[in-house]
Amino acid sequence: MRRQNKGNVVLYGVWFIILTATIAITRFYSVESSNFYGIAETREIVVNFEGAVEIKKIDVTEGQSVEQGMLMVELSSPDLMLKINHISHQLDQLKAQKGVDKSEIQSRLRQLKAQKAAKENELKNQIAQLENQYKINKSLLSGLKSIPGGSGYGNDEGRSPMEMKIRSLKEELRLCINPLAIQIELFQKTLANSKDPVKIQVERLEKELSLLRDENSKLKIYAQISGIIGSVNFKPGAKVSPFAPILTLHTRTPSFIKGYIYENAYADISMGEKITVASLAIANRNITGVVVGIGARIVAYPERLRKHPDLQMWGREVVIQIPANNHFILGEKVLITSSLKKARFTDQLKRLFTPSQSIADVLQTCKNFLFQEKILPIIPLETEGIEASALLYLEDIDRYMVLSDDTLGNAPLVMLMDSNGRITRETPIAGLDRIDDMESVAEGEQGILYISSSLGTGRKGKIKAARKHLISVQRQENHFSLLGMVDLYSLFMTHAETAAGKPWADFILGGILKKTLDMEGMMYREGTLFLGFKAPLMNQKSVVLKINEIDQVIKTKKLKPGQISIWQTVRLQRGEDQLQEGISDLLYFEGALYLTGTPLIKKEGSRSGSLWKLEESAGTPICLTHFNDLQPEGVAVGKEKNTLIICFDQGRKIKSKICVVKVK
Incomplete structure (x- = not known):
């Protein structure tokens, strides 16, 4: 009997140790969910040139402090x-x-x-x-x-x-x-x-x-920002291949923190959350930052952030933007503290024993979702002041063409971006003085591009002349020049009045009369231009118009009878209890129509949207992925096979973002 009691005591002792260890581990993960580590990093500008050049003169050295506008490198190009x-x-x-x-x-x-x-x-x-x-x-x-x-x-x-x-x-x-x-x-x-x-x-x-x-004139390269020279990769007289990094320039202080949160605790972080960042080296040195990026996949911890370098750890990247006037050192290890309340103990236990899904908070499957598309990390654009509205992959120069719906002085600027979200070049459209609210781009034949304004009225209920344009642009590598331009808004209005009673004409006239006309999507197929409207709706559906022989329309500035019609009407709504969305862009890819949509009624301070797919044989679009806290504005074919790239407009104060979606 005593032996049995003794055995029970040992058994109870073992269970008590296991329970204590479980609670300790759970508490550890709880702390890990609100406190985690990161590294102070900075915005880095890579100086390169798009052609083969020779280094004529370098006026800076590694670690040197430079002011904005200072001459750094002088190049020569015999070609x-x-x-x-x-x-x-x-x-x-x-x-x-x-x-x-x-x-x-x-x-x-x-x-x-x-x-x-x-x-x-x-x-x-x-x-x-x-x-x-x-x-x-x-x-x-x-x-x-x-x-x-x-x-x-x-x-x-x-x-x-x-x-x-x-x-x-x-x-x-x-x-x-x-x-x-x-x-x-x-x-x-x-x-x-x-x-x-x-x-x-x-x-x-x-x-x-x-x-x-x-x-x-660009062979003389000046400092774009005041900062410090990071690395100098060549000496005077050296020959440099196209786009090879010549030197790097970064800000004097870190501009963001890249942290890693343990995979079983990642749900405690959300976009826009305020985060406290503290130095590990100096006490009482801390600052408040904002979460601007959350990784969409689970990755391995950097060795430096592991408690045990030999033990592999997995987690999720979190990017935190911090004020410029901070006292951190580049590359400094910091402690990050979340402001969210800790989860209940029962939830912590459930999270500990329940495997987490490696998909970002910003993504949420739709009710009629048939299969999960693979979402690669969401990347913030390095350049500020861009409100990304449309993009297009240019294979011959391996760059993404990005449009911003707001530019300084309505300048007709085209941004060229690499796959990492870095803007490598800004170039104007030669021959065009100004254009406002560029919302869509489509690629035609023989290097011709089509760019359109939204045709929407401003906040004061008036439409600016610069918002009425549909232009055709000739592209030669990274040079863009105006081919033709038409006042699409006036053309629609004039032709619709003579064709009153036809569905497309009533749709256009209704949008003009109620000042709700908003065209944000565009694609090109075999001489026909397709225009996707975010508003107004037609029988509770978004409308896609098509215009045949678009080059002739731009050239003559006239529409022939029967040249314009309604091609598709689609209802973008994930469920009866969800907000209805309007078209923000459209793309024909591999026999299917892909659309991005954003809510017609926006909640104060919130942004969201979805990626949709419509098969040619189907009549109803399916929602592939929904984005919380992100507003998808443009979709294009990606660089890699079977991929789409989506750009998100986050407003003036927050950097635009991009992500790649692998589709089946």
């Missing part, structure tokens, strides 16, 4: 100078040829005019003399009664030799002058027509020369 010299020589030849050709034609034209005038004067003088002589003779003979009928100067004038001579000279004048007049007219037409081809060619070369000179 660029060769192109500039070649085009300059072509221009000189064309201008000289244009002058010679024009002078020759003008000289010949003057000769013909002089010849015509001389011949005309000579024959007219002869005719005038004969006509005067004829009148005198006729007057003298009319008084002689002995000569009946004036001997040919009476009624039968056709028999007069002098009259015959006058008629002969007039006929000779006509036969001589007409060929000369025809030659003069031909030379005049030649002179007029000869100006246009040469003029167009000269203008094209001058524009190309201007772009090359702009590129040449």
